[in-house]
Amino acid sequence: DGGITQSPKYLFRKEGQNVTLSCEQNLNHDAMYWYRQDPGQGLRLIYYSQIVNDFQKGDIAEGYSVSREKKESFPLTVTSAQKNPTAFYLCASSIGSFKASRVYNEQFFGPGTRLTVL
């Protein structure tokens, strides 16, 4: 089955530690995204990538880093510089604006990773 997987589902981190969240897709999508969701709030964009080896900052990139070495993978690292990292992290992918006509294609989401800082 095609889809997006995120691992782990739950992650615990001690203060001062970096941690990496995995996101893999087998949908052959060019674009991938990372969002952060806090209780009772909408989604905020952290980073996005339209193509391999290229990515851009979203609205709340400080304290996070990403890489896009393969089309299928877009890992997110939450660094110790992120002051309040406890949240639900969602990865998404889409065909990509380069391939869309005038219509944006929808984003497909993974199941999410819940990160808790102890």
Added chain:
Amino acid sequence: GNSVTQMEGPVTLSEEAFLTINCTYTATGYPSLFWYVQYPGEGLQLLLKATKADDKGSNKGFEATYRKETTSFHLEKGSVQVSDSAVYFCALPGGSYNQGGKLIFGQGTELSVKP
């Protein structure tokens, strides 16, 4: 840039009641519009979409019509079930065509359906 506003929750309804969740938007041109649903502890799933004015998106008994006159995309369902309890998000593209296909999400509206 584009923006979206949706009604605040939580919304609590009895089973078989009529549901409306309001969504209005501000955008350049006529972007596609989306409704996503998030069940507890899960990621988001696309519920329905509309790609041009006057289009009606529908899925699982839910409907929404793209109204350019009122810049709205309200979500409706004639008879809700307990299984519809979830958070619903209205969304649209973040900006110009070449801005990476970003989506802008509303704050989400939590729906709770009681038996």
